[in-house]
Amino acid sequence: MYRTHILVCGGTGCHSNNSGKIREAFEQQIKERGLDKDVCVVGTGCFGLCAVGPIIIIYPEGAFYSGLTVDDVPTVIEEHIVKGRLVEKLLYHEKALGNVAVKSLSDTNFYKKQTRVALRNCGVINPEKIDEYIARDGYQALIKCLTELTPQEIIDIVSASGLRGRGGAGFPTGRKWQFAKNQINDTKYVCCNADEGDPGAFMDRSVLEGDPHAVLEAMTIAGYAIGAHQGYIYVRAEYPIAVERLKIAIAQSREYGLLGDNILGTGFKFDIELKLGSGAFVCGEETALMTSIEGHRGEPRPRPPFPAVKGLFAKPTILNNVETYANICQIILRGADWFASMGTEKSKGTKVFALGGKITNTGLVEIPMGTTLREIIEDIGGGIPNGKKFKAAQTGGPSGGCIPAEHLDIPIDYDNLISIGSMMGSGGMIVMDEDNCMVDIAKFFLEFTVDESCGKCTPCRIGNRRLLEYLDKITMGKATLEDLDDMEQLCYYIKENSLCGLGQTAPNPVLSTLRYFRDEYEAHIKEHRCPAHVCKSLIQYKITDACNRQRVNEVNYGIGKR
């Protein structure tokens, strides 16, 4: 029986800050001091507050220590573990409260407004131990489905919950499953899209790193609901920790008979295989992803036929995002009404966002739909650092748009974000302050999509290239106002004529910045000036008298020579 649990964050953020070494140091020193019967050291998934990592939490006190180094380990053991005294100077300090030490994670402003459903186990359990997942009601939803519910009842629950796809498009999950179930075919597939490619997005990675079994369990449930016996998780090879933990989780599930030929003795057969993606952004698009699993070059194909009719290996297939799956087990266990009680009229439940950019609390947050952008940025995110002013928040990655300050109070859900010219996307949220040039931001995202365009259809391959050339011209001060109008026309042309989601949404960053920050574009064109002083070609350096005097002195009199 352990009396104390030391939880060390093992998410990618803290891991790259040496949290692995800190965990080892705790393990070793706890053992040396003979405390290893009383104290267990647990490596967990992401706690969320990546900005102040490496993070540890010590229970039962719930003490939340941040910014730890290996050298702090003996102090924490001596003071906290042995003498029971909190180490004040290592506790997290809340800047918004006047830099006071905050004792536990749940007391921080960062956590107070969050509701954790998809992230409920992240930072609580050791993702490499299936028993800890089971202790948190893991695999109870699967047992309930296999023993009490018919496939149709499961789909009805998911439909009634109002869950919509968390990958970005927001298609109702229950309806997707129903389409696949209605197909009569001996072979069907369940796929998981873990090819999270948006710059600045790490929601799915954190779920896979912190709670891989939740995804496996939900996929098995989906298999039972639609009549599939094989699942695939398409995960990027750039996520080594997530891949490793998925492999461990799959092996443990097979050993426990939670995957395999006769799951828990019920006769249901389902297995899951990992497919590693090599980093092509377009493979996050559903048809390209399935083409890639089949072993072909990752290129999209026209829809219809939709995957539910003719998907992977031309069989009926459902493809859901990691975060969507992470909600399923809780919906089954706690009921559709519970889930539907959170959120707005058309967007139920919670959404995970990866907060990044010019914000104090960089990290992972999960909020009920309908929370305002202001609450996320000012309360949870702790505002903009260095006293700078908020300019815009970018959501939806390269497919999304920028939300200006005037829309800060809009409740976040799928439909509201689209109405203001952005989109939910997978949940990346990049905050920008007055030092960001919006033309430059649009260029950054467009460079990304031009790079990542697969080249199959012309509007995307050539259109986006032309669009980028317009932006280049603007940032160099060589464009005319006519160019601006032509550029806008081209945006709509690309959107209407591209084959897949990548091309159809690629001009969004340009369109949304044009909509809200047209004055910045015009400043570049008319005045050859970059208001944020970012575009290098438009910055002029002048040699003043003071410089001249220095030079004259040096050359003529050898004074002040360096």
Add this chain to the structure above:
Amino acid sequence: MKSIADIMAIRDAMQSQIILRDNANADNEIHIIVEMGTEGLAAGAREVFNALVDEIEERQLKGVRVTRTGKFSEETKKPAVEVRIPGKKPELHQALTAKKAVEILESIAPKTAK
């Protein structure tokens, strides 16, 4: 391969381990704080702490949390614990032994109640 009964058994056995990490409901739980300063430790506070935790584990008690803290004050007769029951005034118990601590636990959460 495990059966459904096996999974349930693992869950029940592991839950008491994991429950320690859940303080979402901390405000509504009974909280026993053990004074574990240097004098407290010398007087046997660790035995008191361990006895409480073991008893809770053995009885699979839920809603009672035992934590440590530094010295309460010079005056307390060590080992001492403070019992906080939601909605009531905190109570100080002093000069304890492991046995007495378990009795206190029994008076808060009788065995029959579980």
